[in-house]
Amino acid sequence: MSETTGFNRRKLKADISAAFPSLSADELSELVPNKEEINVVKIYAHKGEAVTLYVLHKNPLFFELEKRLYPTVYVLWRYPALLPTLRTWTPVLQKLIGGADLMLPGVVVPSSGLPDVKRGDCCAVTLVNNRAPVAVGTAAVSSAEMHSSGMKGRGVCVVHTYMDNLWAFGDKSVPPSLPDIENDGQRVNGDEFETDEEEEEEEEKEEVETCVEEERSAGEMVTDQVCSGIEELTLAEQKEEEGEKGNEEEEENQDDQKTPQEIMDALLVQCFLHALKSKVKKSELPLLTSTFLRNHMFACCPNGKQLDIKKSSYKKLSKFLQAMQQQHNLVRVKELTKGVESIVEVDWKNPELRYFNVLEETGGEAAPVQDGGEGETPYHPPEITTLYSVSARLEPLFLEANKRKGAILQPVEVRNIVTEYVKKNELVDGNNKNYVTINPTLCDCLLEKSEYQEVESLKWDDLFSRTLRRMQECYQVVFPGQTPMIKKGHIEPIDISVASRGSNKKVTLIKNLEVYCLDPAVVATTLQRRVQASSVLQPIPGAKDKVLVQIQGNQIHQVGSLLLDHYQIPRKYIQGLDKALKGGKKK
The missing domain is CATH 1.10.10 (Arc Repressor Mutant, subunit A)
Known part of the structure; x- marks a missing residue:
């Protein structure tokens, strides 16, 4: 996190004024005051994009994504008319928070018609009966195309929502209640709302049917999500009015109201x-x-x-x-x-x-259960993949592929992007295709200062290896049934070592089992049974939530056998196996 300089502050004001010309000079000064501390923070949005946040008084005001400024919901709650808005139903919000885009069948059209937007224009999403925006994105099509398509297809490509990571970075306040002045006489996809309650319900039922038809014809998952949200709401209302038993639907509807x-x-x-x-x-x-x-x-x-x-x-x-x-x-x-x-x-x-009732359907994709080598459910080792993050120095090389600083890539993606850059800029040596000519960008990104005047070309392999060396190494860990985890740096190997205790007695120490979702207590119990020696668990000083397993004797051979053969941890992720005694005998 860093405070903006005076120059950056002026540039930010100019960029905001250019992007949102409806803001007056006073409103702009209120949003970006001259003497208040403004911080610049880089985080990942709810869909995984790296964005730059501009933060005032702990609340993010604007964010930059792919060189374009967007207001956060915190700004839009203060200035709800800042962007053209499209309205939708309350249940749809949960789908947007989950990463869905807003589909046109879920858009509620007011009596005054849709706002005039062009494809790519920044716009906001509000809910029926409240003008406080709950999402920000870009128009997938123009308003004219929305009408001509019969309100079918994608309406808004959502980049930020209430309750996402950007919102959570602020004070986590809820949307204010702003009366919807256009609520009277509104229509849904061209059909007038009547004041009579029963006729309103009929219109809403027709809207659900329209959504379902759109989903069938387009076959789009997001449309299905939008329609299912509206269908859940309508079904719940019907059940209440008819007095039928609809416990499951009611529970789902209650879930929609929960955070x-x-x-x-x-x-x-x-x-x-x-x-x-x-x-x-x-x-x-x-x-x-x-x-x-x-x-x-x-x-x-x-x-x-x-x-x-x-x-x-x-x-x-x-x-x-x-x-x-x-x-x-x-x-x-x-x-x-x-x-x-x-x-x-x-x-x-x-x-x-x-009196708790156990649900029958559970654990289809539960975390791996360890049985200590003799039990029921086998342990499944994680899939570990080495990844690379674009560094600030290499950003110019990846810009043409729309990869900014912090973008996470697989090695094959890095190779493909670099190859495409070389071919696009015609840098393959005309005399020898095994060499690549160094242009100013490659020079700044890949060469040492001492090489600037000497190196004019590099072999392809050298080009790729230099690129990877200058990137931030990361790793992805995927456990069965769990969300993939990406962390910077190298993954810590399971460390096995032997230490002396007291009168030259040996003990074997094992740490970092938790990194591989191995329970230290289970491993210790299993080893204790296998080698008939006592074991203890000890907290590791300075290492939060990590435990050291200590077992009597030099048991590296047995520990290695357990980790390699039973838990199937790859050898390269185990450190210290070379210290085992020959023949696996205890000392």
Whole structure:
């Protein structure tokens, strides 16, 4: 995060004024004051794009994506008329937050008609009965094309929504209630709304049918999402009026009213109760909290849902379990080893647990369960892929491919982009096609200062290797049934070492098991059974949520056998196997 300089501030004002000419000089000065601190932050948007945020008083005001400025919802709530707007139904918002674009069948057309927009114009999305914008994007087609298409197809390519990462960077306030002055006499896709309640319902039913027809003809997933959102709302209203039993529809409709954080909180409690009721046995206590999460709670997650504590209001497992202990008296958690918490007691007679109904359909894609080598569900090792991030120095080389600083690429993508750049700029040596002529951009990006005057061409392999060396190395880890994780730097290998304790006694130390979703407690128990030696778990100083496994004797051969043969961890991700005694004998 860095404060803008005076020059940048003036440029930002000029860019905002050019992009949004309706802003007056006073409004512009209010948004970008001369003496207030403005920060520039680079983050990833909810669809994965790298954007630059301009932040005032902890709230992002504008963001830059592909050299274009957009206002955030925080600005639009202050100036709702800043952009032309399209209106949609409340259930559609959840789909937009999830990454969908706004489809035209879901657009509510006011009596005054659609705003005059051209393809690519910046526009906002509002909800019926409230003028406070909830999404920002670009028009996929012009307003004339919207009419000529019969309001079918894509309407707005959404780049930012209420409740996404950009919104979460600010104070997380909710949209203000701004009365919709054009609500009277509005029409849906050209059909007038009547004041009579029953006729309004008929119009809404016709709108749902129109959406379904559009989905069938275009076959677009996002259209299906928009239509299903409207259909859920209409069905729920019909059930209430007719007095029918519609529990499932009502629950879905209630979910639409909840925030993603509230939904994740409810899912956590559901998996927690399910795990206690059907997975945990009294003989297992005390049970490491990390083992409880990985082996039991993840296994109880319903099909199609993903358990992620970081997306809940608790953020950490320890805080969630503390709430279950203090507010519900379901469990008792204790720190048996310094820094390592365990569930030591479960109140099996607690009414909340006793009357909890276990759902049948769970765990289709749960996190891998470790069985210590002799159990039921096999451990599946993660898929680890080396990736590369575009550095500031290499950005000019990747600009033609629309890849800015921070873009994450696979090695083959890097090779293809560099090859395309060379061919497009006609840099292949005419006399020897194995060489590439160095132009000013390649010189600045790939050569050392001492080489500027000497090197005029490079071999293709040298060109690729220099490019990769100057990029930020990253890695992607994919565990079965879990969202891929991308982290900067090199992945930490599982480290095995031997140390002396007391009178020349040897102990084997194992760390970084958590990086590969291996539970230290399970690994320690398995090793203890295999080598008939005692083991202990110790917190690693300065390493949060990591535990060191210590087992008596030089057991590197046995540890290696367990990791390589049973858990199938690739050898290159295990460090210290060379310290094993010959023949695997204990010392």
